[in-house]
Amino acid sequence: MFARHRAVILKLCSALLVFGAWEIAGRIPVSFAFPTFIESLAAFWALIVDGTMFTAYVETLRPLVVGVLISAFLGIGIGLWTGLSRAFDWLVSPIFVVMQTAPLAALIPLLVMVYGIGLTSKVFVVCIMAMPVIVLNTAGAVRNTPAALIEMGNAFLGTRRDIILKIILPSASPIIFAGLRLGVSAGFIGAILAELKITPTGVGDIISYSRSIADYPSMYAAIASIIVLAVLFLNLLERLEGFLFMGTRKTLVSD
Amino acid sequence: MDTTITENAVAVRNVYKNYGDVEALRDLSLDFPKGQLTSLLGPSGCGKTTLLKIIAGLLPADSGEVLVNGKPVTGPGPDRAFVFQDFALMPWASTIRNVAFGLELRGVAKSEREAVAEKYIAAVGLTGFENSYPHELSGGMRQRVGLARALSVNAEVLLMDEPFSAVDEQTRRKFQEDLLGLVQNENKTFLFVTHSIEEAVYVSNQVAILLPRPSRVSEIIRPRGFRNKDVDSIRRDPEYLDLVDKIWASLKSYVE
Ligand SMILES: Nc1ncnc2c1ncn2[C@@H]1O[C@H](COP(=O)(O)OP(=O)(O)O)[C@@H](O)[C@H]1O
Ligand SMILES: [Mg+2]
Numbered sequence: 001m002f003a004r005h006r007a008v009i010l011k012l013c014s015a016l017l018v019f020g021a022w023e024i025a026g027r028i029p030v031s032f033a034f035p036t037f038i039e040s041l042a043a044f045w046a047l048i049v050d051g052t053m054f055t056a057y058v059e060t061l062r063p064l065v066v067g068v069l070i071s072a073f074l075g076i077g078i079g080l081w082t083g084l085s086r087a088f089d090w091l092v093s094p095i096f097v098v099m100q101t102a103p104l105a106a107l108i109p110l111l112v113m114v115y116g117i118g119l120t121s122k123v124f125v126v127c128i129m130a131m132p133v134i135v136l137n138t139a140g141a142v143r144n145t146p147a148a149l150i151e152m153g154n155a156f157l158g159t160r161r162d163i164i165l166k167i168i169l170p171s172a173s174p175i176i177f178a179g180l181r182l183g184v185s186a187g188f189i190g191a192i193l194a195e196l197k198i199t200p201t202g203v204g205d206i207i208s209y210s211r212s213i214a215d216y217p218s219m220y221a222a223i224a225s226i227i228v229l230a231v232l233f234l235n236l237l238e239r240l241e242g243f244l245f246m247g248t249r250k251t252l253v254s255d
Numbered sequence: 256m257d258t259t260i261t262e263n264a265v266a267v268r269n270v271y272k273n274y275g276d277v278e279a280l281r282d283l284s285l286d287f288p289k290g291q292l293t294s295l296l297g298p299s300g301c302g303k304t305t306l307l308k309i310i311a312g313l314l315p316a317d318s319g320e321v322l323v324n325g326k327p328v329t330g331p332g333p334d335r336a337f338v339f340q341d342f343a344l345m346p347w348a349s350t351i352r353n354v355a356f357g358l359e360l361r362g363v364a365k366s367e368r369e370a371v372a373e374k375y376i377a378a379v380g381l382t383g384f385e386n387s388y389p390h391e392l393s394g395g396m397r398q399r400v401g402l403a404r405a406l407s408v409n410a411e412v413l414l415m416d417e418p419f420s421a422v423d424e425q426t427r428r429k430f431q432e433d434l435l436g437l438v439q440n441e442n443k444t445f446l447f448v449t450h451s452i453e454e455a456v457y458v459s460n461q462v463a464i465l466l467p468r469p470s471r472v473s474e475i476i477r478p479r480g481f482r483n484k485d486v487d488s489i490r491r492d493p494e495y496l497d498l499v500d501k502i503w504a505s506l507k508s509y510v511e
Contacts, residue, residue, distance in 0.1 A: 151313055152343035155331050156357040156408065166359075170347050245347065 035217040040224060043217035052206065053225065060202030060226075063119055064191035067126025071183055075131045076176060079138025083172075084164070089139065100132035104190075108197045122194040129190030130183040137179025141172035170245070177241045181234055188230040263322075264289040264412050264444035265310055270319035272305055279305045281469035283319070287412075287461075292438045292445040294455035296502070297465030298509060303448040304340065306470070307414050310446065311337050323412060333361070336410035340417045340448075342397045344389040350376065351385040353400050357408040368407075375403040379433075395422035395430075406437075412444045419454065427454075432486045434458050452506070456498045457489060464502060467509050474505060 019037045026036030035043075047053040082089045108125065115121040145168045153163040195204020203222050210218035265287040272280040279302040287293045295303045308314040310321050312330040321328040323335065336357065344353050351372050352359075358368035376385060379399040389397055398421050405413055419427045435458060438445055449455050455462045462476045481492040489495055 146343075148339065148341055148343045149345060151308075152337075152339060153360070155311055155313055155335075155337040156360050156404075157331055157333060158360040162360050166356075167345065170345070 033214075033216050035220055039217040040220040043215070044221035044225065047206065047218060047221060053222075056202045056206050056222070057229075058202075060191055060195060060204065063122035063126055063194060064187060066119070067123045067190065068130055068184055068187040070123065071127050071130035071134055071187060072180060075134030075179075075183060076138050079135040079176070079179075080142055080164075080169075082135065082139035083142025084168075093136070093139070096132040096135045099128055100136070102128075104128060104193065105197060108194075112198055117199045121198055122191070125194035125198070126187045126190040129193070130187035133186060134176075134179045134183040137182070138172065138176045141175035141179075142168055144175075145171045173245055174241075177237070177245075181237055184233060184237060185230060188226060188233075192226055262289045263287060264324060265446065266322040267306070267310065268320050268322065270306070270309060270321065271317045272302070272309060272314070273317055278469035280309075280316075281471055283471055285463055285472050285475075287444055287446055289444050290442055291460035292434070292447055292458055293461045293463060294459040295446065295448045295463050295465060296452065296455040297450065297470065298467055298506070299450055301465050301467045302470035303450075303465060304416055306465075307337075307416050307446060307448055310412075311335055311414050313337075333408070334410055335412045335414055336405035336408050338398075338401050338405045338413065338415040338418045340420065342389070342401045342421075344397055344400055346389050349386045349388055350381060350392070350400055353389070354403045354407055357404055361408070371407050372403070375406045378406065379403045395426045398422060406441075410443070412446065414446045416448045417450070418447070419449070431458050435486055452499050452502050453490075456495055456502070462498075462502070464505065476502065 022040075023037040026034055026039065029036075044053075047056075078092060082092050104125065107128065108121075111121045111124050115124060149167050149171060150163060153167045158166065192204055192207070195202050196208060200208045203226055206222040207219050210216070210222070263286045267283060267285045267287075270280055270283045283302075283306065285293075295306065297303055305314065309316045310323075310328065312328045312332060312335070323332070345356070348356070351369055354376055355363075355368040355372035358371060359365075363371075373385070376382060379402055381396060381399055381403065384392065384396065389400070392400065398418055402415075402418060405415075419430050422430065431454060434445075434447075437443075438458075438460075447455075447458065456476075456478060459478065460482065462478070463472050464474045464476065465471070466473045476498060478494060478498055480494045481489050484492065
């Protein structure tokens with residue numbers, strides 16, 4: 001009984017530990033601007049009841065979803081190509097390495113100047129955050145496909161297309177998915193960052209507005225909600241991966 | 256004296272191969288008669304894998320040529336199938352998919368290729384493991400998956416790179432007997448790499464002894480008397496024992 005639900009029980013314990021520490025820290029208090037967990041939960045409930053949270057998420061999810069989708073498809077595509085072609089690698093990799101290390105906050109004013117304060121700029125911020133790790137992971141995984149397997153594919157008369165689809169992609173998929181997870185987490189950060197730095201909309205608006213009126217419980221409720229959403233989404237992604245590559249994952253653990 | 260004129264399934268003519276500064280093969284020529292098993296015997300690093308891969312069309316020779324049924328090799332072809340030393344199984348694919356993979360790449364329909372794979376899985380003694388993944392199999396079983404995959408595509412020439420190196424001694428002897436059966440029944444040409452003198456003499460119609468780098472053929476030995484004898488008595492045959500001794504004597508000088 002315990003064994004079967006162990007993962008769930010331990011995860012709940014972990015959540016309890018975090019929320020307990022939060023509650024205690026809020027009661028000491030660590031800072032007058034740090035609410036207790038219960039206060040934040042109440043504020044969260046109030047934001048849900050009056051519909052604020054809902055409209056905020058509709059606003060926030062738009063650049064997030066668009067940006068993450070673009071990053072995933074384009075990122076895996078570019079990563080694949082980068083991993084397969086030396087020349088393309090030299091051309092493209094530096095761009096993504098720079099993107100990954102560039103101080104995003106400094107780039108935002110530039111983006112706003114070019115693309116304005118609308119959806120486009122925010123999608124860009126999400127992509128800048130999410131894409132590099134997806135591209136670089138995919139490229140690395142593709143390059144690390146065991147040479148023996150590619151040779152086997154050639155020996156048994158596989159076409160280039162066969163070898164990419166049936167050998168390189170399945171072999172690279174665990175690392176591609178790891179990159180996807182990291183990219184999605186970074187995308188969440190990017191979406192909030194965009195709302196804080198470009199125009200306060202959605203969840204970013206709740207955060208900056210409640211801070212300006214010193215409604216700290218609401219501010220923390222908004223911050224915590226985005227973290228919870230990110231965790232839920234990552235869990236979902238992990239399930240998708242488990243579903244898609246049932247045999248593979250076991251193998252990589254033991255080999 | 257061999258009076259029958261045996262056709263060559265594979266002919267290697269004056270092949271040279273360098274890896275950068277490393278001279279792997281120098282002016283190597285060798286014939287592989289049709290329907291027979293030829294062993295390439297030589298110490299590790301002497302270029303056996305290199306030669307096999309050049310014949311497979313996986314590696315280009317620097318100069319010289321390889322003929323398969325009289326036609327020059329320019330790349331991999333349906334007339335040759337490879338058994339890899341390190342198995343080269345796809346870890347994400349079950350036994351049956353791995354075995355059927357050669358046919359999958361040739362565009363054979365799923366039900367058809369799985370029927371063929373099933374037959375060869377049974378032939379190598381892996382019935383019941385169709386849905387196991389490579390990590391669930393022992394080294395010897397993985398090797399058999401690689402062998403079944405090569406047999407499934409029904410190529411005339413089988414290129415086997417130390418196929419028995421990953422198995423224990425008992426299994427190895429069993430495999431060697433099975434191989435003798437395959438040579439008799441399958442009417443294929445076998446190119447068999449090994450560094451075991453006993454194994455080479457036991458299974459071969461012809462043993463080509465390669466010298467250490469740069470590799471050339473130093474000697475070709477054709478066991479005659481015991482080839483048609485019962486598999487169990489071969490190891491006690493005087494000719495078998497003589498040949499093992501003779502080969503050891505000629506290789507000894509290269510082993511420090
Ligand atoms: N890809 C490679 N690059 C450089 N040297 C190689 C490569 N493959 C093999 N060699 C060298 O060529 C020689 C022959 O190798 P190989 O054909 O694998 O020998 P064998 O199979 O007889 O053990 C060895 O000295 C090895 O180090
Ligand atoms: Mg070798």
